[in-house]
Amino acid sequence: MAFNKDFLWGGATAANQVEGGFDADGKGLSTSDVMTAGSNKQPRHITWINRETGETGYSELGFGGKRVAPEGAEPAILPGEFYPSHVASDFYHHYKEDIALMAEMGFKTFRMSINWSRIFPNGDDETPNEAGLEFYDHVFDELNAHHIEPLVTLSHYETPLHLAIKYNGWASRDLIDFYVKYATTVFKRYTGKVRYWLTFNEINCMDMMPFVAGGLIDGSAQNRAQGAHNQFVASALAVKAGHEIDSNYRIGQMLAYSQFYPLTADPADQLKALKAMDDNLFYSDVQTGGHYPASRLASYQRQGIKLDDRPEDYDLLAKYPADFLSFSCYTSNVLTTHEDEAEAGGNLMQGVKNPYLTTSDWGWANDPDVLRMALNTLYDRYRKPLWIVENGLGALDKVEADGKIHDDYRIDYLQQNIKSMRDAVTLDGIDLMGYTSWGCIDLVSAGTGEMRKRYGYIYVDQNDEGTGSLKRLRKDFFYWYKKVIASNGEDLSK
Numbered sequence: 001m002a003f004n005k006d007f008l009w010g011g012a013t014a015a016n017q018v019e020g021g022f023d024a025d026g027k028g029l030s031t032s033d034v035m036t037a038g039s040n041k042q043p044r045h046i047t048w049i050n051r052e053t054g055e056t057g058y059s060e061l062g063f064g065g066k067r068v069a070p071e072g073a074e075p076a077i078l079p080g081e082f083y084p085s086h087v088a089s090d091f092y093h094h095y096k097e098d099i100a101l102m103a104e105m106g107f108k109t110f111r112m113s114i115n116w117s118r119i120f121p122n123g124d125d126e127t128p129n130e131a132g133l134e135f136y137d138h139v140f141d142e143l144n145a146h147h148i149e150p151l152v153t154l155s156h157y158e159t160p161l162h163l164a165i166k167y168n169g170w171a172s173r174d175l176i177d178f179y180v181k182y183a184t185t186v187f188k189r190y191t192g193k194v195r196y197w198l199t200f201n202e203i204n205c206m207d208m209m210p211f212v213a214g215g216l217i218d219g220s221a222q223n224r225a226q227g228a229h230n231q232f233v234a235s236a237l238a239v240k241a242g243h244e245i246d247s248n249y250r251i252g253q254m255l256a257y258s259q260f261y262p263l264t265a266d267p268a269d270q271l272k273a274l275k276a277m278d279d280n281l282f283y284s285d286v287q288t289g290g291h292y293p294a295s296r297l298a299s300y301q302r303q304g305i306k307l308d309d310r311p312e313d314y315d316l317l318a319k320y321p322a323d324f325l326s327f328s329c330y331t332s333n334v335l336t337t338h339e340d341e342a343e344a345g346g347n348l349m350q351g352v353k354n355p356y357l358t359t360s361d362w363g364w365a366n367d368p369d370v371l372r373m374a375l376n377t378l379y380d381r382y383r384k385p386l387w388i389v390e391n392g393l394g395a396l397d398k399v400e401a402d403g404k405i406h407d408d409y410r411i412d413y414l415q416q417n418i419k420s421m422r423d424a425v426t427l428d429g430i431d432l433m434g435y436t437s438w439g440c441i442d443l444v445s446a447g448t449g450e451m452r453k454r455y456g457y458i459y460v461d462q463n464d465e466g467t468g469s470l471k472r473l474r475k476d477f478f479y480w481y482k483k484v485i486a487s488n489g490e491d492l493s494k
Contacts, residue, residue, distance in 0.1 A: 001488055002422045008149060009485040010112035011102065011440020011457065012390055014201065016445040019115060021092030022190065025131035028121025030056055030158035030168075031215050032085045034075040035061070040362045040491050044449040046211065049076040062211040065219040074165045075217065080295040082466055083449070089460045090470050091441065095139050097472060098441050101458055103146035105478060106485040110148050111389050111436040112139070113156035123160030128185050136186075140193040140478060150194045151389065153254065154183055154238065156201035157446060159215030169215025170206075173308060176234045183238040185448050187245045195248055198326055198389070199211035199235040202256035204283040205221040206231070212446070225305045232286050233313050243320075253287045253322035254389060256280075257329045258268065259373050263336035263352060272335045275346060281381065288382050290321040304457040311382060324433060325382055328390030329374045331364040332357075361395050366417035375424040375432065385431045390398035391417055392438040394445065394453040397475065405459050405475040408494070414481070415492045422489055438482075441472075457481050 008085065013215065023029075036058065038044035045058035048069035056078050069075055091098055102110055114134065118132035143150050159169050167174050185198075205212065206228045210219030214227040225416040235253070242249040260276045262269035282296045291314075300307070333351035336342050341360035342352035357365040371388065378386055393413040397405050424430040439455025442462070451462050457478040462468040483491055 001490060002426045003432075005488070007488060008109040008387075008435070009489070010107040010109035010111065010148070010151075010436040012151075012438050013091070013113075013437040013441060013443055014153070014158075014163070015113045015115040015118075015448070016088075016156065016158040016444075017443055017446060018084065018089045018091045019440075020088040020090040021087040022083075022187075024092060025118075025135065026121060026129040027115065027132060028117035029077070029161040029210060030115060030117040030132075031075070031161055031164055033083060033159045033457065034077055034161065035083065035085065035212075035449065037082055037084045039448055039450055039464075042193045044447075047081055048073045049078065051383070061209055062216070062219045063208060065210060065221060065224060067218050068211045069217055072124045075161060077302075082419035083307075084449050084466060087462070087466055088444050089441055089462060092135070094211045094470065096142055098458065099142045099146060099148065099218065100358075101472060101474070101478075102148060105148075105457060105482045107148050107483070109151050109196075109434055109436060110143055110440075111151040111153070113153035113265045114186060115158055116155055117158065117160040120160065121186065122183055123137050123175075123182075133186075133189055133492075136190070136382040137193070139463050140190060143418070144193060149196065151196040151198065151260050151387075151434075152186075152190075152194050153198040153201050154186070155179070157212050158199065161215075163442060164215035164217055166210070168217055168223065169211070170230050171214070171216050171218070171223040173230055176230055176237065180241060181236045184241045184245070186230060187242050187249065191246050191285075193414040195250060197242060197249060197251045198254045199238050199251065199322070200231055201254050202328060203231055203235075203254065204256050205230070206283075207279070211313060212452060216436075221303055222305050225300060226308060228283065229307050229309060229313070232317055234346065235287055235322070236316040239320040239322065240316070252324040253284060253286050255325065255327040257327040257378070259329075259332040259367070259370050260351070261334045261354065263331060263334050263342055264385050266337065268337040269335065272337055274336040276333075276335055277377075280344055283467075284378070284382065286317060288325045288384060290318040292317075300315075310436075322384070324387060325378055325383040326387040326436070327374065327378065328387040329371055329388065330391060332367040332373075333365075333372045340454045360393055362448075364394070366393075366413060366416070369420055371417050372424040375421060375430045376428055379430050384463070387433040388421060388435045390436070392455040394439075394455050396452060397459060399459065399473065403473060405477075407475050407477050410475075410477050411457075411480050411494055414477075414484075418484065418492060
């Protein structure tokens with residue numbers, strides 16, 4: 001068989017997109033709690049207030065380093081605005097039902113995240129919130145009762161809002177100590193309940209969405225570089241602490257991966273694609289590889305960026321890299337220096353349309369070979385075990401009169417992608433630990449803030465306005481994936 005008997009099949013979510021209960025039981029606000037809904041045509045916004053003047057407003061997510069609140073203002077919840085993370089799919093009150101459905105599918109693992117502000121409401125509190133710790137105790141106990149291994153992300157797009165306002169998020173080295181205290185707290189609390197951990201979700205999104213990935217209100221190039229460095233050091237210290245607390249812990253990195261293709265044989269196109277890949281893999285070169293690549297240091301020098309660093313930072317990075325490399329991969333992107341001659345790509349990612357591929361409802365290319373290429377690229381570069389922790393198709397689902405959801409389009413996508421990763425294992429010898437497809441329970445889209453962009457095996461009756469019964473329904477996809485897991489990835493037929 002392609003996959004060994006211990007291969008970890010499952011699904012993935014994030015607390016800020018599925019959990020809800022945004023102010024329940026002592027939880028503090030996080031950066032995701034001030035983000036409005038959007039669509040594939042309208043961006044999400046961050047709402048803000050100037051406490052002195054009372055002026056309010058909203059800004060876009062901070063793409064390209066734009067400030068997300070004017071000088072003197074701070075991100076805040078405003079009356080009359082809708083914030084989808086506040087209820088989301090209400091996993092906070094439905095976790096037993098949801099975990100039972102995962103068990104019915106045969107999940108071996110469930111990737112989830114802990115909401116940092118549920119444990120330390122402000123991020124810099126002296127003591128943790130016991131009610132928050134107890135909630136995750138209950139979740140892990142439920143998973144373990146069903147023999148489902150938790151894979152836990154420590155920080156998944158939800159920096160405590162207080163840390164963003166007071167410190168400009170991860171632009172400040174102060175966050176290193178706050179994060180290590182948080183990580184150490186949960187490492188100690190959940191010893192024996194959790195084995196696999198990820199330090200930061202899609203750490204490389206600091207470049208594209210610094211407020212989302214790092215709580216940066218001012219996402220200048222200098223602050224983005226400093227924010228990334230501080231997260232690298234914090235991750236290394238978390239690996240060190242985790243190994244000291246429990247030698248069985250395996251603590252990984254999580255990277256947002258996309259394959260970049262040049263549109264033409266023009267060497268300028270080839271170079272553009274190569275440079276984009278190098279920029280993307282800079283983050284794993286440091287966090288998994290243990291060192292800064294020369295190309296990034298040269299780029300900082302050209303831009304006049306000077307890191308607030310310490311000599312011991314680099315010793316830590318080299319000594320405590322990630323134990324394994326996990327990544328998200330949904331699509332590929334095409335780059336060219338001939339933009340005027342190419343068709344626009346139609347999604348948030350950079351690039352132009354690939355003439356050889358179809359696209360999803362949200363403009364993402366459906367690439368049947370992207371996982372094989374991703375796995376080969378990453379394994380050849382780092383020679384560490386890999387784990388695909390996000391992959392899936394966001395699409396519009398229709399509930400039929402009889403309550404059925406026929407999502408053959410999603411099954412078609414997963415058939416191709418699982419075959420692609422299977423080929424990487426059987427034909428290329430890749431060391432792959434597991435596969436957790438994204439949004440196993442329908443959840444709020446991080447990019448657009450929608451519920452209607454659905455990924456899951458389990459449909460949640462919740463609409464883009466935050467209303468619905470929250471009833472769970474099994475899609476056709478549910479029964480198909482159950483068969484895939486039972487056959488250990490051998491039977492992909494409908």
